[in-house]
Amino acid sequence: MNEAGIELVRIAEFAWSRIEPSRDQFDWQWLDDAVTTLHNAGLKIIMCTPTACPPRWLVDEMPDILPVDSEGRVRGFGSRRHYRFASNAYRREAQRISAAVIDRYAAHEAVVGWQTDNEFGCHDTVTSYADDDRAAFQQWLQTAYGTVDALNSDWGNVFWSQEYQRFDQIDTPNLTVTEPNPAHQFAWRCFASDQVSRFNAQQVELIRNSAGADRWITHNFMGNSTDFDHFPLGHDLDVATWDSYPLGFLDQGWASDREKQRYRRIGHPDWAAFHHDLYHAVGRGRFGVMEQQPGPVNWAPSNAEPLDSAPAFWGMEAIAHGAELVSYFRFQQMPQAQEQMHAALRLSDGSASPAFASVQHLAQSIRSLPDHERKQAQVALLFDYRSCWASDIQHHAAHMGTLEHAIDAYSAGRSLGLDIDIIGQDADLNGYKLLIIPGTVFVSERLISAASTAGVKLLALARSGSRNTSFSLPDNLAPGALQSLLPVRVVAVDSIREGSLHKATALGAEWEIRYWRERIDSPIEPIGQCDDGTGFWYRHQGHHYLNARLDAQQLAVVMQQICRESSIAVLPMPEGLRRRCRGNLVFLFNFSPEPVRWTEGHAQRIQGNEELKTGEWAVWLSESHND
Ligand code: GAL
16 A cells, blocks of 8 residues: 555445444454554545444344335345445444444544545445334424425425325325326435434544544535435535546446447546546545446446556546545455456455556556635536435436436536636535526526626526425425516426427527526517427526536537626537646646647646646646636
8 A cells, every 4th residue: 555655545435344243342453453554555444334234133123123125025145335324223223332442542643544434335235224223214204394284385295185184194105006196206305315314424423533533524426416405415424525436437327329439438527527526526625536337337238448558547537626635446356256257446356456556657646736726716617415315206308317417517617728617506606707507497596696796607508496495396486586587477388309409599699408408488589499489598797597408518609708797718629638726737638539739828738748648637827716
């Protein structure tokens, strides 16, 4: 590890069966030895609570802790994450084992940080449909609504005679004849999300009350993960970390076939960057990568071998966005069990894998970088987990998911060389010039009035503000609260099947509108029009509403126009080249399969070359911060 340049090691996240082989029989020797070995080598430790894997003896004692899927089947022992967040019995057990690990290691000088559990929500584990979950949901509803009449009215239960007389009649929203009431589904998602936050908060409290109260606390979140609201959970942590597997997610995700082919061995140019910026927001300015892909993974439909330079390239990209740590999963390949085909920094025989040298190179490169802090960008993009649930619950058309829409808008901005901060609904908007609302279903009045007070211009994409928080259509119709700045009302939605399109014109060019178009009633004239005379792009006092689903390339054209109006400098990038500033440092990353040349005006090049091959980066030092 020293030879690789590693300074920090995360351990014991799945080690419950070795720490406590049977109830109350603890075996600390092996873990003490590991901690001592690392400490003696000058390495710092991130210790974990091992609650993602309850051991077999515990499941035998308490089979009710196992989750139940939406078909009513128990999800059994034999992999991981086999517990229900709402199980009181499991919460007590999780607290008991966490307290034992914390008591033992909190004060150890090598332990500098803690990770709670491991990847909350992985393998579709946020929700569980056991009887006990239903009872906990009913209680949660009672607290949220007070009276069943309030709930009936909020959910519109008069429809289809869905009215309840008592909270204990309300089931979990599965196994209904046709789709359950969307408000019911939405409340269920809110309830499930709260259970995750509460589970995490209880572990955090143990650490904060321990002899190691001054150590930082993190959780390793995931990519493309929206099943629970990360913002409240992140609020209880000191640092948000996430697990970055660019090739696995490219292959598994919604990128076009062309992009999957083009970026097969280096990943999509915006996918990891989007998550760095998202977790920067979740961690309130402090984030890192807890698991960085080192080589082929074992879980995507096809598992490409990254370019040899990729592990370092991805790590440096995280650093460019302000990451405090980049950790690789895992150190040595495990020759057995589920992840025997998952690469590591060392092969299963202990020799170096191709990633080892790349990580060494990264460590040296990081050490030679001057210290510069990430600064606030001029452009912000709103991200709202609850809106993701809403767009899942009523997707209404393909490609209208909030996450996909947000990543496309982010990509568009990045292709113009912009740095983009991702923000939550409660963010302070001062200092931003433009806020992108990427089809965010719930848009609060607070946010709109904050934008107005701070003089921030808006670019709102189709579907923004289309529900209120009780999952009904807004009284003033979509885009709801946005209407105070953008006088448009959505009076019909056309969801366009794959293969069909509307031809349109704007800015003197021809456009094609796919997937989604809204019919707008407005006193303002559109600046983009479909062939049938309806508008697809409206502007009012510098704010923009796009009532059609545009792809990243089309959005880039729209954003270029808006940036011109709002005096935001853009630097259109060659395809696959990305630029990110960190204070006075300007980082360039080439994802494109072709070499790209790039110079940064009068700045001084301190790493890399002017010509960047695929998977190479350069760093330039400019005299002033210039994003
Ligand atoms: C993460 C997880 C790791 C490992 C890795 C494989 O989901 O936290 O334990 O399974 O993925 O890529």
